Amino acid sequence: MVKQKRKFGFIFLLFIIPTACGHRFEPALKAEVRLLLDAVQLVSEISRAQFELAENANRLALQSNLNLQFDLGGRPEVRYPALFTAEDHKIRRAIFANLTEYSARLNAIILKSEAENGGLALLADKAFSSRDLGKLGTGSVLSENTLSLLGQGFDELASYLSTPRSDQNLTELADGLNENFEKVAFLLFLDIGGIVNQSEACGKQQQTAPVIPIVIADFPECRSGLRAVTNEALGHVTKTLRLRLKLAAPKELREAKSRPALLDKIYQLEQLRVTIDERLVATRAGVLGLAALHRKIASHLSQSGDPQALTTYLKLPVQRPIDQGFISNLETLKTDVQNSNAKILSALAGEFK
Amino acid sequence: MKLDEMSALERLRYAEWLLDNQDLSDIPKKTQLEVLAAQQAIYMEIQALQARPVSMRSSEYSTLTKEFSESREFFEALEGWANEANKSGKAVEAILKGVMTVLTVL
Secondary structure (H helix, E strand, O other), rough: OOOHHHHHHHHHHHHHHHHHOOOOOOHHHHHHHHHHHHHHHHHHHHHHHHHHHHHHHHHHHHHHHHHHHHHHOOOOOOOOOOOOOOHHHHHHHHHHHHHHHHHHHHHHHHOOOHHHHOOHHHOOOOOOOOHHHHHHHOOOOOOHHHHHHHHHHHHHHHHHHHHHOOOOHHHHHHHHHHHHHHHHHHHHHHHHOOOOOOOOOHHOOOOOOOOOOOHHHHOOOOOOOOHHHHHHHHHHHHHHHHHHHHOHHHHHHOOOHHHHHHHHHHHHHHHHHHHHHHHHHHHHHHHHHHHHHHHHHHHOOOOOHHHHHHHHHEEOOOOOOHHHHHHHHHHHHHHHHHHHHHHHHHOOOOOOO | OOOHHHHHHHHHHHHHHHHOOOOOOOHHHHHHHHHHHHHHHHHHHHHHHHHHHOOOOHHHHOOOOOHHHHOOHHHHHHHHHHHHHHOOOOOOHHHHHHHHHHHHHO
């Protein structure tokens, strides 16, 4: 019943807001909302590919060890525990569905074109709320208080997407939602995280809540996430391949035709480990770029036009200009991540080149 | 740092390091296989710690995957072998230490 109401409200909102807003929007703002929609969709696809890549790297790690055990005459039990649950993936798809829906709607309002809101119906029932937050693998040391604040952000974003607010003007809406948009970006940032730092400060994983607004540029690198698990997986693969060389009989080492291929595989996987991490860092920067772009849009929409008057959640590092070049970089990043994933898949199939 | 001051993750890392630095080439094949399986079990647990959804970071460090908790018997068997090998003067101290470190987590 509630869901039906929400859906109904959502459809209602689509018709009301464009007519309720009598703004004349600047060309710069129109360009920005177009960029936002493109960027959200690209970051969504990249993030999905990065999760897939992490799972495949984990499979490769487990498989390399199992292969060596079998080759040494063992009969190990074959187990492939996944890194993330189906629910983890579903929640992230829902977050991106919300962001896409929100950006598409903003686009439709500002460009005053119903034709621009493609894909909305597809996403209508995927609103994300704070109830799902506890299931997030954020890899963070967030206190319950911070999690609860983030949760409020999701609730507000979800409620914007699902309840009619015909009397609300767009300016207030974009300003109010900016903080929530930044909270979502922060969680996506944490998903990628850093490679686990063994330094004492990070090793203890103290329960300190970050100061809000969060200075994201100085955020400690010890939060685990996609970077940590992917790096760990590929490290396990190369370690096992090296062990394979060590355990080979001397005769085997002299005569093995496969040895050059194995040595090359170790080298290539080490290179891949570095490039995959660089791309995860680039994805993290892309997420922050999304937040910066949304902040720019919200500040254009704000009546004062003063960016300082906006409600923000993050202290973002200095950004390069977010323009078409930002989109082109994300497109390249998407292709690069897909290529890395293809390499891992070919290694899984024993055809690494 | 003393073992009892380490978090579960630090103990696993320490055990991993000890096993990784053991020369496996001159130990029985059966033990080589057991060490490989131990490395795999430790890897899976470390990954579970790093990937598991974390709403409460404090409880994360006591997380044991099903696979890892089921591996206790196997680590105990490996410990038995390493104890015997040590008595006969074989240099398997790193394996023994690594296995005992894991057992403090389990």
